[in-house]
Each structure stands twice: as structure tokens, then as C-alpha cells.
Amino acid sequence: MTLQSPAPNTTKTDDAVWASIAREEDRQEQQLELIASENHASEEVMAAMGTALTNKYAEGYPGRRYYGGCEFVDEVEDLARNRARELFGSERANVQPHSGTQANMAAFMSMLDPGDKVLAMSLDHGGHLSHGHTKNFSGVFYDFHSYGVEPDTERLDLDKIREQALALRPKLVIAGASAYSRPIDFAAFADIAREVDALFMVDMAHIAGLVAGGAHASPVPHADVVTLTTHKTLRGPRGGMILCPKERIVKINSALFPGGQGGPLMHVIAAKAIAFREAQQDSFKAYAAQVVANASALADGLVEAGIRIVSGGTDNHVMLVDVGSVGLSGAAAEDALHRVDITCNKNLIPFDERPPMEASGVRLGTAAITTRGLDVTDMGHLAGWIGEILRAPEDEATIKRVAGAVAELTSRRPIYA
Numbered sequence: 001m002t003l004q005s006p007a008p009n010t011t012k013t014d015d016a017v018w019a020s021i022a023r024e025e026d027r028q029e030q031q032l033e034l035i036a037s038e039n040h041a042s043e044e045v046m047a048a049m050g051t052a053l054t055n056k057y058a059e060g061y062p063g064r065r066y067y068g069g070c071e072f073v074d075e076v077e078d079l080a081r082n083r084a085r086e087l088f089g090s091e092r093a094n095v096q097p098h099s100g101t102q103a104n105m106a107a108f109m110s111m112l113d114p115g116d117k118v119l120a121m122s123l124d125h126g127g128h129l130s131h132g133h134t135k136n137f138s139g140v141f142y143d144f145h146s147y148g149v150e151p152d153t154e155r156l157d158l159d160k161i162r163e164q165a166l167a168l169r170p171k172l173v174i175a176g177a178s179a180y181s182r183p184i185d186f187a188a189f190a191d192i193a194r195e196v197d198a199l200f201m202v203d204m205a206h207i208a209g210l211v212a213g214g215a216h217a218s219p220v221p222h223a224d225v226v227t228l229t230t231h232k233t234l235r236g237p238r239g240g241m242i243l244c245p246k247e248r249i250v251k252i253n254s255a256l257f258p259g260g261q262g263g264p265l266m267h268v269i270a271a272k273a274i275a276f277r278e279a280q281q282d283s284f285k286a287y288a289a290q291v292v293a294n295a296s297a298l299a300d301g302l303v304e305a306g307i308r309i310v311s312g313g314t315d316n317h318v319m320l321v322d323v324g325s326v327g328l329s330g331a332a333a334e335d336a337l338h339r340v341d342i343t344c345n346k347n348l349i350p351f352d353e354r355p356p357m358e359a360s361g362v363r364l365g366t367a368a369i370t371t372r373g374l375d376v377t378d379m380g381h382l383a384g385w386i387g388e389i390l391r392a393p394e395d396e397a398t399i400k401r402v403a404g405a406v407a408e409l410t411s412r413r414p415i416y417a
């Protein structure tokens with residue numbers, strides 16, 4: 001494929017910005033990206049974001065815009081909406097949210113009044129900022145209460161969550177997490193919500209690509225509203241999306257625009273449409289299965305190296321590594337791994353006694369490294385390298401040897417060949 005924009009010979013006059021972009025592109029090629037919420041979008045997805053669609057205002061929805069000249073961006077948004085509906089088996093889709101948090105804001109506005117009670121997963125146990133953190137709009141405008149994982153299993157206990165819901169009688173129950181490595185039983189969650197006359201929403205941002213690829217059960221048949229981001233396991237452009245049954249779409253659309261956003265990013269919506277088509281291919285099903293297989297192999301390898309994984313392992317793309325088990329804080333582990341070009345983020349583990357900027361865990365995910373072709377054999381090596389670095393974070397010989405092994409692997413498996 002020939003990229004149309006930016007044309008390969010585009011005159012680049014802004015040396016400062018292009019130099020930083022080049023350094024970031026090199027960084028991505030040279031480092032193993034284990035941040036669980038990141039991925040490497042295809043060149044075609046990225047090309048769509050560099051087109052003239054960025055110039056177009058299109059407030060409103062296809063066929064009902066507040067600007068002229070929208071006939072072609074209407075085509076693009078219709079393609080994106082229809083492909084999203086087909087991909088996830090949803091009656092309706094809104095592809096305009098600029099982010100997952102803005103998708104959540106619109107979802108809440110469509111279902112809740114300020115002050116309404118909501119039950120969602122605690123951020124400290126793996127939930128998300130926009131599910132009720134006191135400094136986030138969600139915690140400011142709504143009355144959020146949280147459930148968490150059990151101290152012994154480090155898993156959700158649906159019976160306990162049901163008891164909480166019966167006591168609280170929330171208007172909305174939310175399932176979905178940013179650091180939870182076990183399957184979520186959406187049907188059981190929906191039953192709890194129905195029993196207490198609550199609405200049920202799922203934020204599947206992290207697992208959207210696994211759902212699309214058949215590697216995690218779908219929440220779409222069970223939830224009143226499903227929100228997601230398009231850039232994590234789904235491997236599209238940075239952005240958000242909302243799925244819902246047809247009777248909810250009018251309120252959702254109006255809550256998103258004019259409720260929470262102005263003009264949609266039509267260049268990003270074009271990139272979303274391309275990513276949804278990519279996710280409809282058999283190759284994406286294989287990708288989703290490989291993401292899960294790789295995560296499982298990486299977790300097993302770390303356990304073999306004597307490092308504790310929260311809940312003992314993973315069934316999806318993510319795991320929480322308790323680096324306190326080898327005497328490190330999450331921040332120290334993140335720094336140590338960064339020195340050998342392995343990128344990850346410090347993360348609280350459930351019942352953590354350290355503050356968030358220090359934390360006792362790191363969160364590792366396999367979405368991005370699977371995109372660049374790493375397999376379960378590579379995971380065995382990677383687990384060994386991580387184990388060596390976490391056990392000897394200051395040992396120069398170990399750092400040099402592992403950094404060399406990472407460099408050899410990344411050069412053999414380029415992202416954009």
C-alpha cells in the first residue's frame with residue numbers, strides 16, 4: 001500500500017518536532033512494550049489519522065450535521081458505526097468519543113442524574129479512574145461506591161458484590177477494570193443489576209480486542225451500555241466508543257454531543273473504521289488467542305522464577321506482578337526494567353500498603369509484544385530476563401547481558417518492517 005498522507009516526501013520544516021517523533025518511533029522499535037493498555041496500530045490506521053479529514057467540522061451525526069460539506073465524512077462515520085455493530089454484535093454504536101473517559105461520561109449522563117448511586121470496582125483493586133475516583137468527574141458528580149477483590153483469592157466474588165448491591169440499591173452497576181487478570185462473568189453481573197432494579201454498564205476498554213477476537217466472553221448481550229477504547233487490545237487509533245441497544249442510542253448520542261463533546265475527530269473515526277475491518281479478519285482472531293497464550297506463558301515463567309503474580313496468574317492479556325515479593329517497590333521495578341528496554345508501569349496491587357507513586361506491583365500486558373510477533377517461546381525468555389533484573393536490579397553485568405538480549409529480540413521482530 002502507498003501511504004497517501006503524509007506523503008513520504010512531505011516537506012518537513014519543523015525539525016524540533018520531527019526529531020522528537022523520530023526518537024519516539026525508534027524507542028517503540030527498540031523497547032519491549034509491556035504497558036497493558038498500549039499497542040502498535042497498523043500503518044494504514046496511522047495513515048488515516050494523517051489525512052485532510054482532520055480539517056473537517058462535523059458536529060452532529062451522519063445525515064444531521066450542523067455544517068455543510070459533510071457528505072464524505074458521513075460515509076466514513078457510517079462505515080465505522082456499521083463495522084463496529086457487526087464486529088461486536090451490537091444494535092447501535094457511537095464512534096465519536098475522543099477517549100474512554102468521554103465515552104463513560106456520556107454513558108453516565110444518559111442514565112444518571114447528579115448524585116445518583118453507582119456501584120463499580122475500586123481503582124485500588126484494579127478498577128478505573130473514571131469509575132468514581134474522588135478527583136475525577138465521576139466521583140465529583142455521582143455517588144460512587146466500590147467493590148473489590150477478596151483478600152485470599154484476589155478475585156471478584158459475585159456473591160459478595162450481590163450483597164453490596166442489595167444493601168446499596170444503586171441506580172447503575174459497572175463491571176470492567178484496568179488491572180484485573182481474570183474473566184468477568186457479565187451474565188452474573190447483569191443478574192445482580194436486575195435484581196436491584198439497576199442499570200448495567202460494562203467498560204470493556206482493556207479487553208475489547210479479546211472480545212472482538214473471541215478470546216473473552218462478550219458483555220454486549222448482557223449490558224444496557226458498553227463503553228470501550230479503540231487503542232488497547234483492539235489495536236486501533238487512540239479513542240473511545242459506545243455500544244448499546246437501539247432504544248438507548250438517542251440518549252447516548254445526545255449525551256455525547258452536545259452533552260460532552262463538540263466536533264468529532266473525523267480523521268480518527270476513519271482510522272477506527274479501518275481498525276474495525278482489521279479486527280473482523282481471521283488473523284485478528286489468531287492475534288487475540290496469541291495475546292492470551294502469551295500472557296499465560298509469561299505469568300507461568302515469572303511464577304517459575306519465584307515471583308508472585310496477583311491471583312496466581314492470568315486468563316486475559318494482563319497480569320499484576322507483586323514485586324514486593326522480591327523486595328522491590330513497583331517504582332523501582334519499573335525503573336530497573338526500563339534500563340533494559342522493557343517498558344511497563346508501576347501499579348497498586350490489591351490491599352497495597354505503599355502509596356500509588358511507589359506501589360508494590362508492576363502491571364504487564366502482552367497486546368503490543370504479540371503485535372510484533374512474539375510467541376510463547378519468547379515469553380519464556382522474557383520471564384527469565386525480568387526475573388534476573390528484578391532480583392539484581394543494580395548488577396551491571398546482568399543489566400548489560402539482558403539489555404543485549406532484548407536488543408537482539410527487538411531487532412529480529414520489528415514492529416513496522
Ligand code: DSN
Nearest residue numbers: 036037100128178179
Ligand atoms: N490509563 C489506562 C490504562 O493504562 O489502563 C486506562 O485509561
